[in-house]
Amino acid sequence: MLQWPRKVSRLAILSNFGTNTSIRYFNFRAMEPIKQTEDRSEGRGPRGWDTRKRQFQGGRGPKRQKTRKEKPAKEGSNDEVLLADVRALFAAQKLSNISNTSNPSTISNIPESTALKDEDSLSVTIDLASWGTTSVDLEVPTINNVSTLPEPFTEIDVKVVEISSTGDGLALHEPSNRIYVVPFSVPGDIIKAKVIKHFEYEHYSLADFVSVVEAGPLRDDTRINCKYFSTCSGCQFQMLDYPTQLKHKKTIVEKAYKNFSELPPELVPLIGDTIGSPLQYGYRTKLTPHFDGPPGYVSKHDRMKGARLYFKEVPNIGFMGKGLKRTLDIEDCPIGTDAVRMGMKRERLRVGEELEKYKKGATILLRESTLRVQNDDERASKSIPDTIKVATPSHTDFKSCITDNNATSTEYIDDFVFTNIAGSFFQNNNSILPTFTQYIRDHILPPPSSSTDPQIKYLIDAYSGSGLFTITLSSLFTSSSGIDISVASIASARENAILNKLPESQCTFIAADAPELFKSVTYPKDETVVVIDPPRKGCDESFLKQLLKFGPKRVVYVSCNVHTQARDVGVLVRGIEDGGVRYKIESLRGFDFFPQTGHVEGVAVLSRVEISKEGPNAAE
CATH class of the missing domain: 2.40.50.140 (Nucleic acid-binding proteins)
Structure with a gap:
């Protein structure tokens, strides 16, 4: 079978091969075959050029500029995901596809994406002798020059x-x-x-x-709820009804596991319906608008002498335009909570009044924080300036907007309270968090059975942050441990455990990198479940290897990037060769933390399969 080079550029046009010719060249610029000189004893190359002397460059027109090489897409990035979708669409539309036939001498529709680029002539070469044939018939599709x-x-x-x-x-x-x-x-x-x-x-x-x-x-453009839609890069789906958005996000998860897990279809269960957000607008508890520095340029030499640029007028304050390298002036954002939107208007005015303080551009933090008082507290009947008051039968919440990155924000998830450094990471849609954490509570333990296997008693929360999963799941376990590389996040997690009245014997936190996790925790693997919630880049190889060698009974993988999640879950399902275990996928489902956008969170629940007991194909 012909092995096409991976790097690609042009289509081969090969036809009418003679019995003594093993390679044919085609010049795509001239759109004509290149005559090949067979007598190389005189120092002439395969194109008839004299290789014994430097070729005369005059009279050939202007020097051809080298094509700028396109950088490969980063793993799990939007570019890589988009490229996978584009290639799949081509295959579905049959615009460009290799046709494998029983006759190795016939190739139809060779895709441009599989041809080898010759930097000088944009030609393609094929060794026919390797096929055991001397002629090839091609049906050549339209060339996209x-x-x-x-x-x-x-x-x-x-x-x-x-x-x-x-x-x-x-x-x-x-x-x-x-x-x-x-x-x-x-x-x-x-x-x-x-x-x-x-x-x-x-x-x-x-x-x-x-x-x-x-x-x-x-x-249906009547659904659009923002005057900046179609220019701002924040939202993509405001013209779609919400059920259609959820259906599409289920498709995102399906394609992620098809394109990035490297697993056969039989090892990937049906994807569950995407769980929607109770709020489709007014849900984001954090926004970060920004503004660019003053226009102009000051050299490094002049800056050292104290020269600087000044704002002559209030700059655009907002978010990046879609496909643009400039900031749009955004006065309001309807996906932000009422407190965040109020803070955005206030901060826009403040920047205009304090413009002389800024030497360059800046990013503005807008983080919602909640003060909760019980209704029998006299404060519940009062008003607090610059807050949004939300009353319930049992308590009253006063929601404000914090703009100091180092201040402390407070959030309530059901009856749990969480404090965080305002500029640090915490989920940005509180309305879906009760449903989200309850789903994980319902699936983190195995279904009831008559098996004599040990019960799961211990929880390891990798990438724990300020303790969302460690704390909300702690009542299910004898002991829970959270780990995070951020010392500040671990400090917040320990404070949150105290606020939620969890003793250290039940809930502990360790400041360490995730790959060091299994050196710090001594839970028995047969009684342990691990929750993983890594950043968008996913887990690194060393962590996955350690996880497989430790071999906890169950794994719950939460991800804000279902494509890197699919890649990592594929590793866990395949296992490793030098000992350890492998896993099978029990369930996959998306959660819509960001309505009106193309983002979806994924939750994968996995259970351990002992290779030694059930053989290497047990997961299948």
């Missing part, structure tokens, strides 16, 4: 066929057999889009949303 594609900033009409896992629409432009990535669009839309950039070797292009030429059946 970038020079024939629409120029940047040209406006074109495209039809959107699906939404990518990044939240952007994927549209087909039939004249060029090319996919355009268009934000703020949904399947069925015909969109006027402005071409921004062509990715020559990946068969897709980026475009900006201009307008809706014809709305598809899923689109």
